[in-house]
Amino acid sequence: MLNLDHISSNPLLPEVKEVMIDAVQNDYHNPSSQHKAGEQAAEKIESAREAVARLINAKDPKEVVFTSCGTESVNHAIKGVAMANRDKGNHIITSNIEHNSVVRSLKRLKSQGFKLTSLPVDTNGQVDPGAVEEAITDKTILVSVMHSNNEIGTLQPIKEIGEITRKKKVVFHCDAVDSVGILPVDVQLLNADLLSLASNTYYGPTGVAGLYIRKGVKVFPLLEGGAQENNKRGGTENLIGIIGMGKAAELAFRDMDKRLEHLQNLKKHFLAELPKYIDEYLINTTPDRSLPNLISLSVKYIEGESVMLMLDEDDIGISTKSACASGSLRASHVLVSLGLSHADAQGTLVVSFGLDNTLQDIDRFLNSLKHTVETLRNMSPLYKKKA
């Protein structure tokens, strides 16, 4: 399959596979064991931690906690801060276009008596940092805003928000699951106190992710048990996954500029060529303030699931955000927040590139898309051919 759905997952890089296979064959010891073999396993975890710390410019590797997925990382940050700071206040600020792991965690806290302020976004999907500042009260214990949006790719003004939270002494969590390893993310520059990241975003394995917790920030653990992860997450570590994640972090750090350039070229080519193939569409991504590897476009008069299915027949994988394709049959809260009409939201496709894609792949996709759109529009009661 021609994979243009990298936002869902990425293939493992060969070097990552190699260290993981080696780990499968040789590493089974419990890093908490006190014998030599256990210590060696613990050392591997620590060197993976160093690689991840370097990738996000954490001062001390101990500030990185390994989790099982991005969702756990977000739950840990949000619920952990809320529980640990209840005596200080009960107010949390977020945006209207967060990932469901943030949305649902906050909904849970709301039912437990916390107060939420969810900030609107503009038509590009951006939060106004000024609105964050205005929303902060003396009861505010946390601000959580995502680095990049997984549906439309918008990058938020995190640096500006971080300056405000630092000035106001409010804890700042940034969900950077779709950014870390794709473009430079520096926790010092962003003033992030907590930051969520995931290994499969940057060609590491699924089932392993991380949470950065700045030294001195009070967070309760989500999983309690043993003293693993510097007492921040109980439970035996996913040794093989963590080894893979560390290798992937090392490679992402090393190749960052090269990868970025490749992805930007693909995106540029896509946006330049698209008008030659189809008309009447919206690009839901501000090209210069968005992820280099993602384009969200809403094709008018047709529905996304049927586009996805037809492209699948051509052996091309993309994803869609149409209501029909969602379990709940409701339009995505992100698209609604942008102010997209219901009908336009129905035709929303998410195309996401990766290191394995070429310019020819983009052309092949566009060709296929053209035919698909023609076929579906001919079937659509909303479409009137222009004379």
Added chain:
Amino acid sequence: MYNEVVMDHFKNPRNVGEIEDADGIGEVGNPLCGDMMTIYLKIKDERIEDIKFKTFGCGSAIAVSSMLTEIASGKTLEEAKNISNKDVANALEGLPKNKLHCSNLGADALHMAIQDYEDKKYGKSRSEPKDKEEHQHASGDNCYCPYCDVELGESATFCEACQRDLEEEH
């Protein structure tokens, strides 16, 4: 995700298009996801001589439209009135549970098109679209909305998922 019959109708939909001087037109919207289906009929001697559809919707909605036109084609109006949503879903050899509501579009649009034809012909005032439908308890205790097939609470008189009133006794 879909079975072969559904995929076949999705990939090679039968009877796509419009009929210029249609004798009856039925248009319905899906209350759940907001999609749309239009059915065009050409009637001769109270028989469906030609039928065409246009659909804005998911793979299932397109397959349903296609299968419906195939079932209805050549039928007398009385026979066509008896085609139910279930018949279409069965002919497609089943749809995923969360897609059953798409099959409601099909028969509804057909019945509306027949109604439109009869209204024109006999000058009947257009009767209100039925907004209540009876449904029986499926075996077991669970109860499902007859429109969108979402599971309902014990004595619900309103389906939250598709926002429709229901018969009180269900």
